[in-house]
Amino acid sequence: NAGVTQTPKFRVLKTGQSMTLLCAQDMNHEYMYWYRQDPGMGLRLIHYSVGEGTTAKGEVPDGYNVSRLKKQNFLLGLESAAPSQTSVYFCASSTPGTAQETQYFGPGTRLLVL
């Protein structure tokens, strides 16, 4: 099993450009999450999904949109990138519906917005 994979690994954008980050998991997990990691801030939840076709806002959702059209994929979109969105983005997934699930993380996408 590949676990959680993320595409791309690294990207440079200009302010105002758009892009989509792809997260894929092969563990049949129901829940998927997008976090951003910034120095001295830890990881903060952007959006999450509890199942195919459902999404919800996390702690820092502004400037991002997400979609979960297929159970195994969770897309994070930036419609108009801003320098404040320079960060490392991590996707995670977890086992269905119990309180004892563990989140498994992808390798991260490093995004630089100029």
Added chain:
Amino acid sequence: AQSVSQHNHHVILSEAASLELGCNYSYGGTVNLFWYVQYPGQHLQLLLKYFSGDPLVKGIKGFEAEFIKSKFSFNLRKPSVQWSDTAEYFCAVIPYSGGGADGLTFGKGTHLIIQP
């Protein structure tokens, strides 16, 4: 909403020294607790977790943590650190009642440097 506080942002130790990283959380109900590690250039890996039962939990690579409910603490320990333990360590919590839907709440991390 829950929050997590990690006491030290940077810790520097010599090899073979003992390690204790502090973690406190605030939440009115039952939580599940985690410690994740991020080695340089790598993604987060689970070190250990506490859900219920024995409050002293053992994880990978000789790490352990003790949940003290009365102090809302979940401190990470290792008796003798190695150079390869140089990494960033994150404490995280998730409310038990939420079923995991809300995502993890992370502390800001502790950057641990082990000097040979």
